[in-house]
Amino acid sequence: MSKFSQRSPFGWSNRGGNAITVIEAPVARSYRRRATIAFWVTLGVVGLLAATVASHYTHPIVGALLGGVIGALLGAVLFALIVAWPVLRVFWHWLPEIVLGLAAVYGWTALMQSTPLWGSLLVVALVVGLPAAIGPARRRIMAWIWCLVVRHRLRMCFAAFIATNRSGSLPLILPARPTPAGERVWVWLRPGLSLRDLEADGQVQKLAVACWANEVRVMRASRKYAALIRVDITRREPLADTIVSPLPDYVPTDVPANAPTSPGMPPVGLDLPDVPDEPVTPTDTPRPRKPRNPTTSTSPNGFDPSDYA
Template sequence: MSKSTSRSPFGWSNRGGNVTVIEAPIARSYRRRAIIAFWVTLGVVGLLAAMVASEYMHPILGGLLGVVLGAVLGAVVFALVVAWPVLRVFWHWLPEIGLGLAAVYGWTALMQSTPMWGSLLVVALVVGVPAAIGPVRRRVMALVWCLVVRHRLRLCFAAFIATNRHGSLPLILPAKPTPAGERVWVWLRPGLSLRDLEQDGQVQKLAVACWANEVRVMRASRRYAALIRLDITRREPLAATIVSPLPDHVPTDMPANAPTSPGMPPVGLDLPDVPDTPATLTAETPRPRKPRNPTTEASPTNGFDPSDYA
């Protein structure tokens, strides 16, 4: 695998016509993990299988059988760990791959069971009706944006947000549409915290990469600090202009002497007659006395007369 300085959005890099699917440091790290996983699987599975097989056959044959089973399972684990960086790409694109397979096999099954005009009619109804109905179209587009945002966030974590030395990216959990945009849950890996996303303008970079107006990052769990929530804002639903139907109910031929509501302010008030300067108290003006409170102004004995018990 060749080293390269240019990297594509899918994690590939190329230089001089050579394509690098996995970066060399990441490939070496996963190779070391695969070797460790192979020997651990060989030891654990081989020992357990040999102990079980020795109960039914000669101990030497049981030990050989355990070594063979451990080596086979260790080889499988080794292959999975080494190929995991590539398998992870398929895992990230699993919803799109599933939708593509469903569309291809659905179209094939439809063509085999119906004539051409019937197939075209079904496709026109399935595609045209949601596109013509506004609420259905907006719901479908909101789900599409959820898929897009997950890929954009993954690209952000791989491009400019710090990761650990193994290059492990955070786990992007499911996303759901909101009236303002999308909401995504993320599980952070060791080496990354919520403060890393809040400093140095990382939130603004996330908003730019997600083609959004604003991104808010906050904790999603009081128990686990690794679980965070990203609220991606694309529109302001509260800033939309709402046309009120109340003016349509006001009659146009209202007479001039129509009675008004008791809560209406008085009509004919001459404001210039009210002085601008507020009234001030003078020395001759008696100050209002506070009302007496019988509960607080009780006698020193608090109503107790010793002569009653003499």
């Protein structure tokens, strides 16, 4: 029977004995190492500064002890934040959904407490039914929902098949907004990853498959920072839709039949057999060239002014 020699602090075991890990062990060890370094650096720097300031008001020994306690407390807080950051990062990734869920739960609770049941159901029906019945509002809401979905899909792609740096830090997925063709997401790349890595080996096609899209284009979003890129996700072709031109509405309907037209307009109903076959004679003939006078003096290089007279 195999035994686990080391267990991640963010995992547990089921009845079968298989470990279910929320945070991978290498990532947890990397963050624990960072947290330890941050603790000792904070303890040394903050403790020394606090002890120096406290020594001016109290005994030096009491000031040194007080500075050590302050440095240890701040270092412990920083240690806990760094160790728990892999879990806190998950809450940060799902922050919009968490906020919307809390707003829906607390909004429904406040509505039930202030109105009767039939009134609450009527308000919910109006809030949900009106946007669903109105086409532009429904499409706008669905576009923003797709923005939330795309951010998670891109994060999954970076974690699954796109190379990261040695410590396993994923790129920072910045806000997304809808476009007429799909969605646009800004991404801040971490050290160890560049735009060329996303364009090589068919990574763009893999992104399109993972995002349930037709096409994905990746390009730089800033001339100053190479780490800031833009991901354009295409789901539809807006230029292929049939639209009604508003130009006929500007043409007046009360124009008389004998209204004068612009002299620059071409004739209507003209056919090629109606054009007479008349030879075209040039209007201006070239001027004959004067013969060179052998008695006229020329320049040493053969230039004769009479040729241009």
